[in-house]
Amino acid sequence: MTAPILPTLAQSTGPVHDMFFRGSAAWEKGVATDSLFMWVFWFSTFWFVLLMGLMVWWVYKYRRRPGVPASRSASHNAPLEVVWTVVPSLFLGYIFFRGFHTYIDKLVPPADSIELVVKGMKWNWTATYPNGAISPETTQLGASNVPVIVLPAGRAVRFKMYSDDVIHSFWIPDFRMKFDVMPNRYTSFWIQPMQAGETHWVFCAEYCGDQHSEMAAVIRVVPEPEYNELVGQWGMVGGTPQEMGERAARKHGCFACHSIDGTRNVGPTWRNAYGNPVPLTDGSSIPGDDRTVWDNYIRESILVPGAKLHAGYPNQMNSFQGIITEDEILWVTAYIRSLSDHPLGAAALEAEQAAEGEGDAPANGEGANGGPN
């Protein structure tokens, strides 16, 4: 796709809101964010107008007249000072609480979300779909040709992000959401596009060098059947991520120490591991039910085996730093995930991929079939 995609403006939400934002946010958590922002705005406006009004009024009223002294007034007033300390504090507490509440909502994805792996590199974004596909669409934005990430309307989409070089930040202004993209671990957040046909800018918000300002992407929201068809068409040649992961695990000799049927070997088994809590040697544990935690745990265990040791398993493993590629880590993670009966495991993985038709279909386009949605 080469014709420039024009940004869409969501519906207006009142003149003051439109001064700050280009239309309403593109999902409900963004709308909640805007509502907090506007609350703070009116709260601030009230205090600002009050304070500046008093300032200008008093400076005018009590302007100096020759021979007229300043009249005596209290130099302090404890009750007044306590009131103007405590009352704003209560409001600040309220703002903090609302901010925290919406923040948690924005970071914790629903269990049925689709996962896209977002890779940042100087100076481009790559998004990989659950079946291993990468969108071939691009568009012109400013002076640069940028990738187009196609997302389904109405589905929760979780971004699992990492960087190939320096720190980047994945910002989708229309969703009021960003998070830094790190070179040494996964970070994640989720969004839920609502309206098919919308397009949204993505910018890099963490300074990353020469072409920082050209490091953009465009999100194009399509109806879910169309999404499934497109992503199915683009399906990766060579197999699903979990198939690639099995091959990579075989290549690197993982099965010498890790079983996939639940039996005890030198290292912990991969069967039913993903998503469940892991007791560690030092008495702490890896919490379950959190994909970012688990993805990072697997990544770290491959690169720095000694960092978090499964209780009962002395460390016998060598680091695979510099031996395994980032792509292979992602595939092996998908493979380990496919071996787990945990709700975040095989079932969720297959659900994400099934929606995209034949996930492992080569790019012939005909085999892809939109889901019933």
Next chain:
Amino acid sequence: MSTIPATHDAAHGHHDEGSYLTPRGPFLSTVVAWATTIDHKKIGVMYLVAVLTMFFLGGVAAMAVRAELWTPNRYVEQVQPDGTTQTVLQGDLLGKLFKADGLGAANNIYNRVFTLHGAIMVFMVIVPGVPASLGNFFLPIMLGAKDVAFPRLNLLSWYVYVTGSIFAVLSIILGGVDTGWTFYTPYSSTHAAGHWNVVFMILGAFILGFSSILTGLNFIVTTHKLRCPGMGWFDMPLFIWAIYSTSIIAVLATPVIGITLLLLIFERLFHVGIFDPAMGGDPVLFQHFFWFYSHPVVYVMILPGMGIVSELIAVHCRKPIFGYRAVAFASLGIAAVSFIVWGHHMFASMGELASAVFSFLTFLVAIPTAVKVFNWIATLYKGSISINTPMLYAMAFLFHFSIGGLTGLPLGALATDLHLHDSYFVVAHFHYVMMGGTIIAFVGGLHHWWPKMFGRMYNEKWAMLGCALVFIGFNVTFFTQFFLGTQGMPRRYASYVDEFQFLHQVSTVGSWFLLIGFLVHLGTFIHSLVAGPKAPPNPWGGLTLEWETESPPIEHNFHHEPILKHGPYDYDTTVPPHYDPADYPLDTSTPPHRSGH
């Protein structure tokens, strides 16, 4: 009711001792005398000159940044003279100026210029600015001391400052750095261009840290040990409280940036791997270290400005600062809390728990800040307010600082920060605090104390015009950037999507007004030095000790050691020194009562 015994009054003789500005010999020996002086006043003036020079350099970079952003960079088809069409790059003003080849190179020039602006303004202007120039000059005088506790150390600080600045300028001459003033790893340690430029710039910041530490240490000891007889802690002017709090922060926070920058230099030179993810290091550790210093330093930047504003409002309203103790303790409270809020610069890269804790603490620091604003405004009530340049600047400070503080709220709240983080909203917010707050207070303080420092009055009308231009220019430049930020403009962008062009152009036009305003001030000051009328010892009717000596002060500050007889803001009961009681009526309608201190 003069508070100083008549024999101690400068008006009654002792004119044999000349002002500190009087040359003591031929030109060359005067220069040598200045370069080797241990007089805090001369060192203060030397700092002022150095800081203003760097402010000029940083300002040029700022104008260049705004000029570049007038148009976005675009490739366009252009018909050549020979009839063929060719794709050319347009809108890269700085790229054309420096003959950059292509979009990447043009953007790189922009990146160097904004880094130059940030690094100079933060490390060489705003952090040392007020304490090292006005603080150096007035802290000992306001305490009634002859000098700071360690005068030679004070001179050493100045030379350390100049050395650090020379390294930074050297780095610029060698081609500049494109790391941003925050030097985030791993970009700064392994990726940024110009190997030695980066090392020199970091080394410059490291050396400047020593200057901060030495100055801060000097001021703390001076405040503790050299207050004049009769001056208890709560008889100190609020400017001293502010400088004292600032110094504590500088002394406690700067060593951490020292070790951080040292490790960064090791990282850059030897690739020790501590901040390099490719070697198992942790780039976020750098951010924690960096902000552990740089957040407290935000208050190093703003507290002296707050101190100046307290003085300006009290003197020009002839009122005691409302709730003196609350304002003094708010300074200390801000200093204390400032050390535990650094994480709010990393909401977009930290875990939920840490973010929640830092967000909560961030709201805590808002409380003493708000209290101060309330107190300043309450001080205006029933005052006798003279509307002149210092007072206008105090009002401009309150205006900007309120906006800067209130726009901190959506940045401190986690949900909204995830949208606004690293956007133009942040750029506007911290310019409202640092420039609209600190620089505006600095310029206001400079006008307030100018007659005392140089013994000449300035032209009030031209100064007020300059103030108006700066105020308008500043708000046009930066208020637009709030809208840019919420609409999606990320910071540190050399180019942008078409939709943002209008607001960018408005902002750039504002920067021109800002420039003209500062040029008017420069002209006013030069005119004052050359042809300004001689200043009386106490042109504003101030009660703090600097107004008891002559303008400019004599070499040893006071003819006799002053003894404090009244509080710094007892305008209800005290006629200021050198002031005609006929021009200065006291309100006798109600019986005098002891004010809060």
Next chain:
Amino acid sequence: MTSIPTHHDHQPAPGDPSAPGWKRYVAASHFRSAADEFDACKLGFWLFLATEVLLFAGLFCAYAIFRMMYPEAFAAGSHSLDVRWGGLNTVVLLISSYTVASSIRCAMLDKRFWLHVNLIITLVCAAAFVFIKFTFEYGPKWAEGKRPGVLFDYPYWSHPQEPIWWSVYYCATGIHALHVVIGACLLAWCLYRSVRHKAYGPTHYTMLENSGLYWHLVDLIWIFLFPLLYLIH
């Protein structure tokens, strides 16, 4: 502070010009008394020591974080250090701390000879520390290839993050060794001034006392560094 004791160089010397330096000392004119000046210098120096502690606090913080991240690399790296040399250096510094404290006591009691003896022992200890550090620790380790970061070139490493350990080790001990050298220079300057000008006595020993404080700090930091670096299990 270093700048203060030299004030008397340009102050009019009261009384007999042949009297020892400490008797001729006059406080700088902006202080009300010599006692005030002494207090100010002490306060200033304690603040300076606080900044030094905070400087090292950054290093300790980095140490703690990387030890948590890579406990095995740290254990492996620590095992290749020789605890005997580290222990000997600890003893050397403890002795020097005692002698520097004694030298200040001698100044208070006006025992110039013992003041000098104690300072000389301290300086010898400082030299011994640096000598041991470079000859028996840095030298062999560097030659084996146990170097920081990308310079790391030890073929038998047991953990991929060992270079990080060596980076932390060299940064921490290197910056500490620099402080040992600076402290020794301060004490050598004190010794010179005491021998040449009889500068320190019962009523004036500011510079000596502050240099001694600095030396104690250098010692204290080593007391923390030694177990953290040498005694990891």
